Amino acid sequence: MLTQLMTDAITPPLETAAVVPFPAEATRLAEVEPTVRETELLLKIRDARDRGAFADLFGRFAPKIKGYLQRTGLNAEDAENILQDIMIAVWNKARLFDPLRASARTWIYSLARNRLIDMKRAEQREYAALERYAGETAGDAVYEEDLLARAMGQNSVALLALIPPEQARVLLMAYVEGKSHREIARELNLPIGTVKSRARLAFQRVRGILEKNA
Amino acid sequence: MNVTQHPDTAWLLDYATGALSRNFELVLGAHLMACAHCRTELRAAERLGAALMMAGSAERPQLAPQRVLEAEASPSPWVNARALSAGDTDALDLQTVVSQYLDCGLGALPWRSAGRGLQIARLRSEEEERLWLVKAAPGTVLPRHSHTGSELTLVLKGAFFSGQTIYSAGDIEDANECVDHQPVVTRESECLCLAVTEGPLRFRSWLPRIAQSYLGI
Numbered sequence: 516m517l518t519q520l521m522t523d524a525i526t527p528p529l530e531t532a533a534v535v536p537f538p539a540e541a542t543r544l545a546e547v548e549p550t551v552r553e554t555e556l557l558l559k560i561r562d563a564r565d566r567g568a569f570a571d572l573f574g575r576f577a578p579k580i581k582g583y584l585q586r587t588g589l590n591a592e593d594a595e596n597i598l599q600d601i602m603i604a605v606w607n608k609a610r611l612f613d614p615l616r617a618s619a620r621t622w623i624y625s626l627a628r629n630r631l632i633d634m635k636r637a638e639q640r641e642y643a644a645l646e647r648y649a650g651e652t653a654g655d656a657v658y659e660e661d662l663l664a665r666a667m668g669q670n671s672v673a674l675l676a677l678i679p680p681e682q683a684r685v686l687l688m689a690y691v692e693g694k695s696h697r698e699i700a701r702e703l704n705l706p707i708g709t710v711k712s713r714a715r716l717a718f719q720r721v722r723g724i725l726e727k728n729a
Numbered sequence: 730m731n732v733t734q735h736p737d738t739a740w741l742l743d744y745a746t747g748a749l750s751r752n753f754e755l756v757l758g759a760h761l762m763a764c765a766h767c768r769t770e771l772r773a774a775e776r777l778g779a780a781l782m783m784a785g786s787a788e789r790p791q792l793a794p795q796r797v798l799e800a801e802a803s804p805s806p807w808v809n810a811r812a813l814s815a816g817d818t819d820a821l822d823l824q825t826v827v828s829q830y831l832d833c834g835l836g837a838l839p840w841r842s843a844g845r846g847l848q849i850a851r852l853r854s855e856e857e858e859r860l861w862l863v864k865a866a867p868g869t870v871l872p873r874h875s876h877t878g879s880e881l882t883l884v885l886k887g888a889f890f891s892g893q894t895i896y897s898a899g900d901i902e903d904a905n906e907c908v909d910h911q912p913v914v915t916r917e918s919e920c921l922c923l924a925v926t927e928g929p930l931r932f933r934s935w936l937p938r939i940a941q942s943y944l945g946i
């Protein structure tokens with residue numbers, strides 16, 4: 516059961532443009548391991564400037580990146596602009612991709628993350644994500660399942676449901692809301708040491724699960 | 730380089746999610762250059778970020794891949810300041826750190842005396858955060874202090890004791906409001922550290938407190 520949930524959590528839908536919470540068994544079997552395929556595509560872009568490979572990669576990533584950007588608090592228009600920067604960077608900077616250091620999805624995630632950091636610093640303003648879920652994180656009862664589901668989609672609920680809720684919350688605030696452990700401690704009114712140990716434990720657990728499935 | 734003292738995992742998660750301020754990112758980035766262990770941790774944290782991004786719900790983009798390819802001719806509007814993969818020389822070359830991040834040589838830094846054997850240069854001051862270089866002669870005993878926030882101290886050269894632990898080049902001492910410490914530089918050599926603090930330090934005795942207002946620490 517848990518293994519099944521995890522497989523779902525780390526296997527992206529084949530049709531990335533549509534929101535498919537759980538990919539059908541058939542499509543999953545027809546596909547090579549998605550992370551392997553993604554890396555092959557990025558290598559074709561790197562080595563052969565393969566436009567077809569770029570279109571394929573775009574279809575797999577662009578909707579996910581846009582979803583991620585909007586979850587961090589960007590409106591659709593800003594997300595669209597940032598997405599364009601990121602996809603241009605994927606094409607232009609593919610020569611820097613080294614599959615021995617990172618998979619394509621980790622490399623692209625880092626690009627997106629870096630673009631967000633640059634934007635935050637350039638604008639020097641608190642951005643909407645910081646307060647976006649503040650009201651909701653303050654109340655305990657409905658937080659876990661419901662907010663997780665809305666924020667992340669069902670697949671991530673499966674991933675984060677495997678760890679205690681107070682740990683999942685810390686990871687969620689870090690990865691979805693982009694908060695530092697200091698900000699999380701402040702917001703949850705917890706000692707810094709408590710937040711650090713929750714983050715550490717949660718990360719160890721989830722990391723173990725991911726690596727078993729990698 | 731034999732790095733044995735690492736920042737808490739929570740710092741690497743912050744690094745992976747992009748939640749750090751420039752100053753904390755700088756100090757951690759310099760440690761990551763020297764520390765293969767933390768680079769492995771960071772990559773795992775980035776893999777988790779990527780997995781969560783891909784597991785999250787999708788939003789249909791307006792953008793078409795053709796438009797990106799057409800834009801190819803024009804230069805990328807965004808030049809990434811961070812290296813796409815943190816350098817991994819497993820060494821901590823001070824000049825590299827200084828020139829990469831600080832835009833000036835060590836000699837040009839605004840050093841001020843902060844007591845016997847101790848010199849500090851404030852590199853950046855932003856809201857509650859301060860970025861410092863600290864230079865202490867062999868055997869210097871620093872004033873005992875606690876913190877009002879986080880403090881990361883990266884050893885660039887030499888070594889110091891804090892409590893029972895020795896911190897040498899490449900190591901990070903990860904302190905916060907729960908920590909009350911009195912670093913002591915080892916007798917062998919001068920010690921140079923890059924430190925970032927959040928909020929003012931709290932000193933036990935009055936003498937450093939007077940210096941504090943003068944030095945702005």
Ligand SMILES: [Zn+2]
Pocket residue numbers: 732734735736760764766767768
């Ligand atoms: Zn380390």
